[in-house]
Amino acid sequence: MTAPARVEDVWPAGEPRFVAVGRLSRIRMFTRRDVDRWLAWPRHADPLYAAYNPRPMSGSTADAWWDDLRHRQKQRAFAIESLDRRMIGRIFLRHVSTTDGASVLGIDLDPSLLGLGYGTDALRAFLGYYFGPGGFRRMYLSVAAYNVRARRSYERCGFRYLGTHWDRLLCRDDVLDDPRCAEARPLLRRGPRGLEALTYDMVLDREAFPTASLVQAETQTTSGRTESFLRLRDRCVRSRRRRISV
Numbered sequence: 001m002t003a004p005a006r007v008e009d010v011w012p013a014g015e016p017r018f019v020a021v022g023r024l025s026r027i028r029m030f031t032r033r034d035v036d037r038w039l040a041w042p043r044h045a046d047p048l049y050a051a052y053n054p055r056p057m058s059g060s061t062a063d064a065w066w067d068d069l070r071h072r073q074k075q076r077a078f079a080i081e082s083l084d085r086r087m088i089g090r091i092f093l094r095h096v097s098t099t100d101g102a103s104v105l106g107i108d109l110d111p112s113l114l115g116l117g118y119g120t121d122a123l124r125a126f127l128g129y130y131f132g133p134g135g136f137r138r139m140y141l142s143v144a145a146y147n148v149r150a151r152r153s154y155e156r157c158g159f160r161y162l163g164t165h166w167d168r169l170l171c172r173d174d175v176l177d178d179p180r181c182a183e184a185r186p187l188l189r190r191g192p193r194g195l196e197a198l199t200y201d202m203v204l205d206r207e208a209f210p211t212a213s214l215v216q217a218e219t220q221t222t223s224g225r226t227e228s229f230l231r232l233r234d235r236c237v238r239s240r241r242r243r244i245s246v
């Protein structure tokens, strides 16, 4: 099969790199400046989400973090923007396999904006790119069983459950006794690797991605409300050629 296109390889440098547009959000390439925006987000108050809080980083540590993510880990990173152009979320594709056309999803939002519909909107729009111009065929993810909001969002996008495992939970050891975590307590344990959370593995195949979402993406494209990745790219290339030929 054709290797999934890397947006950064085909997109003219310096152009806005939106790959998808939803009802509440749009998705573009993540940049080094987005690392600083992410570091400025408020912190999660819920101890079960502490792992999503960035550790404080100086400029050079942030440079190194960004380089490591892209070059050693080879993750593909995208930023979620609200329609008023705030960087409100991050999407990561990990373990990208061009042979299988698959990757593992990571997503998180600014903690002050949870439960407002941005996550599902952004993910659905992103999947239209991923399974469309992105050329991928399958997406995997893992989600803690207690993370009902995320699970619901994935279910809404068409993901199905594959299996379960216990995964290391990166948060303070005393969550097991924290009354705020009482509901999640049966889904947590002290296991061989320390604190662990029951975790679901989920998958979404291109064929199972709701046709309605693909149709909607196309409708948006032809109606002019938004444009597909390929059309945007072509338009950027044309305008660049015009500028060069002037």
Ligand SMILES: CC(C)(COP(=O)(O)OP(=O)(O)OC[C@H]1O[C@@H](n2cnc3c(N)ncnc32)[C@H](O)[C@@H]1OP(=O)(O)O)[C@@H](O)C(=O)NCCC(=O)NCCS
Pocket: 049, 052, 107, 108, 109, 110, 113, 114, 115, 116, 117, 118, 119, 120, 121, 142, 143, 144, 147, 148, 149, 150, 152, 153, 156
């Ligand atoms: C996971 C995440 C991206 C989801 O995005 P979001 O914008 O917060 O979620 P949405 O508002 O789209 O809501 C998704 C669903 O959860 C429901 N929901 C919202 N808040 C909820 C809550 N506190 N408990 C249970 N369900 C909730 C919504 O009603 C919606 O379901 P519906 O479509 O049936 O109405 C976001 O919550 C997040 O970044 N969480 C922290 C990091 C994280 O957990 N990442 C995922 C790791 S696998």
